[in-house]
Amino acid sequence: MSEKEIEIRPLEASEPGAASMTFPAYHHLLPLAPSERHPGDGKPIKALGLVASKGGDPLGLVLAEIPLVEGRNPEILSLFVKAESRNQGVATRLVESLEGLLREMGFVHLESVYMTGKPTVRAVERIFEKRRFDPPIARTITVKFTPEEAATTPWYGRVPLRGDEKLFPWTEITPEERTQIQQSHARSPWIAEGLESWRHDSIGFDPVSSMGLRYRGAVVGWVINHVIAPQTVRFTCSFVRADLARRARILPLYTASLERLRASGCRHCLFVTPVSYGPMVEFVRTRCQDWVSFVGETRGVVKKLTSSPAAS
Ligand SMILES: CC(C)(COP(=O)(O)OP(=O)(O)OC[C@H]1O[C@@H](n2cnc3c(N)ncnc32)[C@H](O)[C@@H]1OP(=O)(O)O)[C@@H](O)C(=O)NCCC(=O)NCCS
Numbered sequence: 001m002s003e004k005e006i007e008i009r010p011l012e013a014s015e016p017g018a019a020s021m022t023f024p025a026y027h028h029l030l031p032l033a034p035s036e037r038h039p040g041d042g043k044p045i046k047a048l049g050l051v052a053s054k055g056g057d058p059l060g061l062v063l064a065e066i067p068l069v070e071g072r073n074p075e076i077l078s079l080f081v082k083a084e085s086r087n088q089g090v091a092t093r094l095v096e097s098l099e100g101l102l103r104e105m106g107f108v109h110l111e112s113v114y115m116t117g118k119p120t121v122r123a124v125e126r127i128f129e130k131r132r133f134d135p136p137i138a139r140t141i142t143v144k145f146t147p148e149e150a151a152t153t154p155w156y157g158r159v160p161l162r163g164d165e166k167l168f169p170w171t172e173i174t175p176e177e178r179t180q181i182q183q184s185h186a187r188s189p190w191i192a193e194g195l196e197s198w199r200h201d202s203i204g205f206d207p208v209s210s211m212g213l214r215y216r217g218a219v220v221g222w223v224i225n226h227v228i229a230p231q232t233v234r235f236t237c238s239f240v241r242a243d244l245a246r247r248a249r250i251l252p253l254y255t256a257s258l259e260r261l262r263a264s265g266c267r268h269c270l271f272v273t274p275v276s277y278g279p280m281v282e283f284v285r286t287r288c289q290d291w292v293s294f295v296g297e298t299r300g301v302v303k304k305l306t307s308s309p310a311a312s
Contacts, residue, residue, distance in 0.1 A: 011049030117296035145292035170210035
């Protein structure tokens, strides 16, 4: 296929066929109207896409989001080329055209986050390399598992609660307890940054599997989860006060949460931890990795669009 025959044009709103070239999680963005990347995440964005076609037939799509608030960068959400047209430079041209478009719109950086583990990750990384993005940086460790797989891990159900500890469904936290958590943290910070309960439950949470831990009557830990697709739950935020975390007090919370998910018929669980949370990464590597369906990384790349637009 000659590159000259390929046309790159803007994606039209609700264009037929676009849905088959991106992830189901992004189908709600295809009308190209103001939206959120994941409904309810509170980050206003708008999708923008470019289609590669030949003789009028679409053969590839790059879908990106542009932020509708200050301080964030546009991000590539998905990149797809039909199997019969791969390895001919189509995706590279889509990315190059997207860079040009965003540069014209005044954006300074373009980012992308992708997951390892797929056979095409080498091609994706090669494309970013050719387009002179900065080298990839690991951002999170992602674990995919079923509640049944979790039950085979060496820690499941093995760490009993002690007399001064009580588990409770997060739906039962009282307004007074919420206030107490925030006020005590404001007086003397005790919650790891990014794991504050109010950050994660304010956009809703899974009432089945989100759990709290009371120690001597005070709320000291939580596992706050979200349903991200039918029968699919993400373990979004896990935290136990540092003095208790050292004694593995998070494990009874996980077990209780997973037992409730098994009983509810949940089929898929996703656990994501930033690589900066060393103990969590260690927990995944030593006590989960060998028992679950998938462990991979998300990696992020960024390119400064004001630098020379030429590819290597
Ligand atoms: C990833 C994808 C978009 C690439 O599309 P493409 O049009 O084939 O990409 P390009 O031809 O522009 O570039 C691919 C590059 O990767 C290289 N490549 C392909 N497979 C590779 C592999 N296994 N190892 C190393 N390099 C590889 C190609 O040789 C090419 O580099 P080159 O130009 O230096 O030879 C396409 O494979 C696809 O749609 N996959 C399914 C969807 C997907 O996984 N998308 C990414 C996550 S959103």
